[in-house]
Amino acid sequence: MMESWILMILVIVSGVQSGDWGVTFENQCALKGASVVIKCSYSYPFAHIVTSVSWGRILYVSGQRKLFLLSSLSSPQNHYKYVGNYYGNCDLQINNVQNNDEGEYYFRFVTTFNKWTSKTFVHLSVKELTAVVEPSTVTEGNYVNLTCLSACPTPTTIVWFRDGQLVQKPVFQAMREDAGRYYCAVPGQQTVRSAPVALNVLYAPKKVTLSVNQSGGVVRGSSVTFTCSSEANPPVRQSGYSLYKDGQFISSGQRHIISDIQSSHSGQYHCQAWNSISWRDVHLINSTEIHLDVWYPPMDISVSVDPAQVAEGSSVNLTCSSVANPAADSYTWYKRTTGSPSSSSLLQVGTGQVLSLSSVEASHAGLYLCRARNRLGEDNSTEVPLTIEGKGDGRHTLPVLAGVGVVLFVTLITALLLFWRKQRILREKKQQQQQTEFDSRFSGRGSSASANQVQLDPLYANIHTSQSSSPLDIAPQSQRNWQNEHDVNMASTSFEDEVTYSVVTIKPRNHTLPHHINNSKAPRDSWSRAGESDSSVIYATVASSSKQLP
Template sequence: MERWILIILVIMPGVWSGDWGVTLKSQCALKGTSVVLKCKYDYPSGHFVTSVGWYKARYVSGVGRLYPVRDPPSSPGHFRYAGNRWSDCSLEINDVQHTDEGQYYFEFETTFNRWMSRTYSHLSVKGLTAHAQPGTVTEGADVSLTCESGCDTPVNIVWFKDGLPARNPVFQARREDAGQYHCAILGQESVRSASVALNVHYAPEKVTLSMNPSGDIVKGSSITFSCSSDASPPVTQRGYSLYKDGHFVRSGQSHAISDVQPSHSGMYYCQAWNNISRRGNDLMKSAEVHLDVQYQPMNISVSMGPSNVVAGSSVNLTCSGAANPAAESYTWYRRTASSRSMLQVGSGQVLSIPSMEASHTGLYSCQARNQLGESNSTEVLLTMREEQRGWCHFTVKNNDLFIWNFKSIIFILYLKWHKCSFSQSNHTVCLSSGSQSLPITAGIGVSLFVTLVLALLLLWRKQRTHAEKKKTVSDSRLSGRGTTSTATEDQSDSVYVNIHTFPSSPPPATDVTPHNAIMAPVSCEDEVTYSTVTIKPRNPPPPHHGDRALQGSGSKARENDESVIYATVAKSR
C-alpha cells in the first residue's frame, strides 16, 4: 500500500520541483471563433490542488480589479476550463466577442496555500475585414477582393456575394457583379467579415418610354410620358430628354400634356445619359412610341371649280377638311333665297352639277362626320353668270370684196385675230365674234402693232411716190399742162378712217346693212367701235381732157369706181 502511494506522489507534478508558478501565453482570436488560452502551473511537493479559477482584469477610472470569469447569462458554455488539477490550466472561450478581449489571470489553491499568476494572458479579438479594390469600377475593369483577419494565424478564406458563394476574388467586373461581398473562414462560415459593396458603373440600357393612358387618345384629354432605364449610377432627372419627330421637347423623366391637340401627334422617344459611355456612345435611345390624337372633323371648307359658271356648264363642289379617323360621310345642303331652311341636296365628298341652271344657285355647305362627331363648313355662294352677246359686221359696197393688196390682207388678218367668221353675199359680209381670252387679246395687240408699223412704212413710201408725182405734175404745169386733174388726183388718193364708240347694244340692221345681210350673234364686251375705211387705187389712169372735164367726170368716176371699199366694223370690247 505504501508503495502505491509513493508512485502517485512521484507522478504528480511539483513533487520534485518545489516551486510556485504559472506560465501563460497571449492569444489572438477572430470574432466568432473559439480560442484556448494556454496555461501551465506548478507548486511545491506535499501540496494538493483543491480549486482552480480564472480572473479577468477590469479597469474603472484607471484602477484595475480582477473579476472571476463566468458565463454570461445569454451564452451558457461561453467559458470552459480545459485544464486539470496538477499541471494544465488552459481556458477555452467559445464564440469570442470583442467584449472578451483583455487580461486574464489564473489562480489555484492547494491544501496549504493559494497562488495567483504574476503575469497574465492577453486575449486580442480581431475580425475579418473584406476589401474590394476598387470599390467603384466601370464595367470591364479589373477588380480584386482581399480579406484581412488581424491575427497571424493563417486561415482559409472563402467569399460570398449577397449570401451566395462568389467566384474568384480577382475578375473583370460585369454589371451583374455589383453587390455586397463578405469573406469567411473555410469550415467556420459563420465567422464572417462585415459586408463590402462593389459598385459597377455602366451606361443606360433598356431605355423605355411609356405613355399613360395608352391606346386611342382623343383631342382634349390628358396624357403623361414616362422614361425609365437600367443604369449605374441611376439616370437623374436632367439625364432624360424627350423628343418628338426628332425635335427636342423637354428634359425630365416625365412629361404631362393636359390638353392634347392634333398638333401633338407624332413619334416620341427619350434619351438617357449618366456620364458613362458604352462603345463610344454616351446617349442611349428608347424605342419610338406613336401618339395618334383622334378628333372629329374640323376646318371644313368647300371649293368650287370652275369659279365662273355659265348656264349649261358643269361645276363641282368639293368638301375637304381634317379628321382622325377620316370622315365617314359627307352631306350637302343648299339654302335658297326664298327659304331660310337648309335643303339636303346630295352626299359624298364631291357634289357634281353636270348642267348649271338658275335653280341651282344658292348658298351651299357640307357636313363631314366620323365616329367622334360632325362639323359643318361655311356657306359658299354658287351663282350663274349670263353670257353677254353683241354684233360684229361690216358692209361692202360692191361684189369685188377682196382686192388682193396689202390693205385687204391686213383687214382680213384683223378679222381672223378677232375670230370673226365672214362670207360675201350681196355686198354684205356678216361676222360673229366671241369673248377673247387674255393670250388672244395679247396676240391681237401685237399683230395690230406690227400692222401699224407696216402701214406707216407703206404710208411713208406712198407719200414719197406722191411727192415725186407732184413734182412731175408741177413740171408738166410749167410746160402748159392743166392743174385740175392733179388736184383731183391728190384728193382721190386720200384715206379716211373714222372710229366711233357706241353702246354695247347692236346697231339697227337697217342702218348699216341691206335687207339680205346675214347677222350673227356673238359675245361682245361693253363698248363697240365702228370704223370706215376708204381705199383708192394707187395709180389712177391719167386724164385725157381738160380740167373742167376732169372735174365733171371725177365725181362720176368716184361713184362708179369698183375699186372703192367701204367697211364698217363693229367689235365689242
C-alpha cells in the same frame, strides 16, 4: 467504486509528477467571430486532489485592476467553456469572440488541502479580417482586386462574398452589376468575416425610359407631361436629359410639358441621357421611342361629286371626306328641302361615306351636306349643289355650239380682212394702170389724132374741184390737155387721197355711131362746144368728193 479509485490514483500520480504549484499560459490571437482555445496547464504538490477549477478576467474599475471570475460576468450562454480537466490541463474555449473579449485572463484551482491562483496572466488579442477592394471606385470594364488582411495569422483559405452572394474570383472585370458591399470570411465559419467594403462601379446610363402621364390616345387641347428616367452612376443631371420628336430636338431637362396638345404634336418621341461616362465609346444613350397619338373630332369635312355634270337618268356618287383621329365611324347625308336657308330644313337622305344615286331625277337637284362623327364629336361639311341636266334639252351641246360659233366668227372676220386687202391691192394696181393709159392717150391725141379718127375708148382724168369754184367750164382742147396734165401732177403729189375719176368720151362728126355707144347712158351733165372746127362733142361725168378740197 473502481472508477473512483482509478481517478484518485491518477491525481496522485500527476501531483507527484508536478511536485509544485504552477500555471502555464500561451497568449492567443483570435479573429472576431471565431472560437479560440486558450492553452493552459497547471501543477500542484503530491497528495493533493483538485476539487474545483475556474477562470477569471482582470478588469479595470475606476482605474484599478480587479479580478472577476468569468462565472460572475454577464455573457451569452456557452460563451466561455472549460475544456481542461482536474489533473493538469486547464484549457479555456471562448466562442464567437468579440472585441470586448480582448484582455488578460487568469486561472485558479482548489485542492483538498489548498488553493492556487496563477501568478501570471494570459493575454487574448481579438482582431478582425480586413477586406481591401482595389480600386474601390472603378469605371465599368476595368479590373478589380480583392485582398483579405488580418493581424492574426491569416487562415490558409479565405472566401469572398458580395451582399451575401459568393464571389467566384478575387480578381475580375467590373460590370455595373458588380457594384455592392464585399467582405471576406473563413470557410465554415461565416461569422468570422471582415467588415464590408463598398465597390462603386461608374457606368453610362442604362434602362433609359420615356413616359407620358396619359396612356392611350391624348385628346387635343389637354396637357401632356413627358418624363425621362434612367439608371446611371453617377446619376444623370437635369441638363443631361434631352427630348426629341421625329429626330428633332425639342428641349432639355428630365420633364417636358405641353399644356395645349394639338394634332401637329403627334409623332415619335424619345429621350436621351448623358452622364459623362461612356460605354463602348458611346456617350449618349437613347430610350425606346413612344408614339404620341393625338385624338380629335372630325374637321375639314368636304364633299366631292362624281361626275361633276349629271344628266337625268344617269348615276352620281357623292363622297364625304374628313380629317379625324380616330377616323370617323359614322357619316350621315342631308338634303336641304327649300332654297331659303332661313326657312329651310335638312332632310336625311342616306348614311355611309358615299351617297350613290343610281338613276337621278330632277327632284334630286339641290343642296347636299354630310355629317361626320367619331367618339370625340361631329361636324358638318359645307353645302354642295347637285345640278341635274334634263334629257334632250340640248344643254350639254351649248358649250360645243358656243365653240363652233366662235370659230366661225373668227374665220369670217379673217376672210373679210383678206378680201378687203386683196381688193385694195387690185384697186391700186388698176389705178396705176389707168393712169398710165390716160397719160399715154392724151399725149398721143395732141400729135397724131386726125379729125376723121374716132376715139371710142374712155379716158380717165383727175379732176379737182375748188371749194369756191363755180359750175365746171370746159376749156379748149389745148387748155384741157394742159389742165389735165396739171391736175394729174397735182393729184399725184398733194391730193392723192381726194382723187375723182371722170370718163371722157370723144364722139365723131358722123352720126352713125357704134352700137355700144348709142346704147350708153347719157351723162347727167353734158355740154358741147359749137365753135370747134372738128364739131366733135366731149361728154364728161364729173363726181365731186364730199370732202371740201382746199
